[in-house]
Amino acid sequence: MRVTVLSVSALSALSALAVLSACATTPRQQCEFPLRSELANVRDEIRASELLLKRGFRLEPVTEPYGLHFCIWPNDAVVPCTNEEDGPMFDKFPINERAEMAKLETLRLEKARIEAALAACAVQFPE
Incomplete structure (x- = not known):
């Protein structure tokens, strides 16, 4: 039997996400809500990574x-x-500039993936 242990903060985040996604009233909003949160986090990480590369x-x-x-x-x-x-x-x-550039490229790909998923929500659930 496999047991997964989540930290208190992870459980809090999951329960907050469940509560907030329940507040989303339309199917499109329910589809987009977790993606918008994830996109905001990725954008923040991209800005931080770009600043690190700029500073060196x-x-x-x-x-x-x-x-x-x-x-x-x-x-x-x-x-x-x-x-x-x-x-x-x-x-x-x-910083390891090469590693930071690779991280930034990965973040940009993740941003594109999330944006594509948001577009798919709009197609699947037009308003």
Whole structure:
């Protein structure tokens, strides 16, 4: 016998999805609802991946507040800063550009797949 264990957050997400999809009133809305949520997540991941490639490094919150770190200005500029400045501080880490580009391509393919599924919902359930 195989037992699948889901985390509390996964169960919460599944139950929230079930409740919200039940609120979708038309068959088309029920078809599109999970896809729209998934598409929003993929778009967010694409933006994050594009930003990583643009910067050439990733930023992680500091674990030790002392010393030279990096802060993000409102215009997304990354500048050196110390613990004397307000706001979150980060450390820079190099990225594997080739792996990040492959990830971005996979995300773009996933976005196209979701958009095609949304179009199929529109064909299957015209309003």
